[in-house]
Structures are given as C-alpha cells and as structure tokens.
Amino acid sequence: MRLFKDKESKKRLERWFGRQWVNLIMLATRFLTVERARAFGRIMGNLGFYLIPRHRRQAIRNVNLIYGKEKSKKERREMIRRTFIHASCFGWETIYLYTHNITDGKVKGLVREVKGLEHLEKAMARGRGVIGLGAHLGNFPLLARRLDTLGFPSTSIMRQMRDEKLETIFTIMRERFRQRSIPKLPVSRAIKESIAWLRQGNLLMIYVDQRSGRGVKVDFMGVSTPTPTGAAVFALKTGAAVLPIVNVQDGDGFYNLLIGEELPVVKTGDQKKDIFLNTARFNKAIEKYIRLYPDQWFWFHNRWKGVKLNEN
Known part of the structure; x- marks a missing residue:
C-alpha cells in the first residue's frame, strides 16, 4: 500500500x-x-x-x-x-x-583567525568589485557576517525555498547574519542586480560547488559534471577580481576565515572558450578547500547527478 x-x-x-x-x-x-x-x-x-x-x-x-x-x-x-x-x-x-541576537563581538569570538585579508583589501581597492568564490563548507552564513565586521558587506544570489513559512524564517536569519541576497529568479533580474552590485565596487559571493543543469561540464573533484558559470560570466563582463573565500572550523571548534589569492581571469576573445576555461579554474580553486576539509562539505547534494561510479 x-x-x-x-x-x-x-x-x-x-x-x-x-x-x-x-x-x-x-x-x-x-x-x-x-x-x-x-x-x-x-x-x-x-x-x-x-x-x-x-x-x-x-x-x-x-x-x-x-x-x-x-x-x-x-x-x-x-x-x-x-x-x-x-x-x-x-x-x-x-x-x-x-x-x-548575534553581535559583532560573538562573531569575532567564533571566527578567530582571518587569513589572507590582504588579498581582499588589494582587490577591493581597485574599485571594480570582487567575486568571492564560496562553497557550502564550514559555516558559510557566518562567513558573510565576519566579512561585514571587517568592513566588507557582501551579497549573494539565492534561490528561494518552496516552503514560504520556512523561507520567511531564513530570510530573517540571513538579515541578522547580514547575509544580503539577490533572488535567483527571475534570472534576468538576478543578473542585472549582480552586475550593478559589482560595478558599485562591492563584494559578490557566488557558491560554485553545486550542480547546475544550465552550466558547462568541467572537472570537479576528478569528475566531469555540469557547473554554474555565473562567476566566469560576471568576471568577464565587469572586470571584477575573483578570489576564493571560505570559513572553516579548526580542531578547537572555532572558525578560520580563509581568503585565497586573486585568480587570473582568462581572456582569449572567444567568449565560449573563456567561460569554460575560467569556470574550470574557479572550480579547481574551491575544490582545494573541499579536499582539505572534506568532513565539512555538504555531501548530501546530488552534485554528480547521472554520473555512474564506473565513469570515474
């Protein structure tokens, strides 16, 4: 039955x-x-x-x-x-x-170390915006709040939940974490708002570690799989700097905000090729952190949908 x-x-x-x-x-x-x-x-x-x-x-x-x-x-x-x-x-x-009611003091007490801040400061100083490559790793909502305490407010593109009541709860929660967001749908508006945010010289966090049916197939963790291209498209369109930013837990239960070096953006003049090459490069950059902290990544997501084990 x-x-x-x-x-x-x-x-x-x-x-x-x-x-x-x-x-x-x-x-x-x-x-x-x-x-x-x-x-x-x-x-x-x-x-x-x-x-x-x-x-x-x-x-x-x-x-x-x-x-x-x-x-x-x-x-x-x-x-x-x-x-x-x-x-x-x-x-x-x-x-x-x-x-x-999270305070800046509590945030600084939890995220004790900030490594690589000079990379973000240098990139932001250019005034052309920064794309932070993120992952569903460690405590990513806390990442946005810690960046805010450093004087770098950020926003990210988010898909709204189907459960409206739960979405309301999480919207309020994101506001308390100063995790500003741009609704993913409609896509045209999300693109327009994201580009405008970058052109104002701001920080846009893009989480590149989940599957995208509309993306391009590039290597991720050793397996070719559809990957979102937004970070590459925005970088090519705006000239924004691109660097990985993650917030991972150490052995003592506290967090370290890790900011990587700026990644060079490939520009060959062939748009399709540039999107592919940069998406692959950005994926590899974030993969490094997932492999360093595999227990803290969201393995429950169907990232490699349709890929058979013997294809690896």
Missing part, C-alpha cells in the same frame, strides 16, 4: 516536518549555551546518520565516486558520519546565534 498519493504530497509532509524541526531547535537553543547547542548537534548528527537513509545514500554515492580508490570502506563510512555530525552542529550553532 502506498503511503502517499503522489510525490508532491510526500514533499509537503517533508517540508512540514522540516519547519517543525527548525521551530523546535529555535525554541531549544534559547535555553542553551553555544557549547550545549553544539553538543545537541553532535547527538542529532549521529542519530541522523542512521535515521535519514535518503541523505546517507546520497552521501555514500558521492563519497564512493570521489574517494572510492583513495579510502577504504571503513574510512569512507566514518567520513560520512562526521559529515552528518558537522552538518547538524552547523545547523544548531547557526540557529543558536540567530535566537541569541
């Missing part, structure tokens, strides 16, 4: 449960310290590894595809378990900061 009449009914129920879970964490974190919130996150992450088979299967597939020849089955399984724990801790920690 089928539990759901159609896929949409199942998705509606999943969204409802997701909303209730967020509301529950919001209520719980009001009475917790950040250390206790992280502790609950670790417990829930361990449970999630066993109780959320859909995400576990996707993570297993992705990790097997990328690390199948490098790591043993035991090592891959442990890596996935740590990924669940990190994702859960990240969620609890982020909601804790939201419910406790």
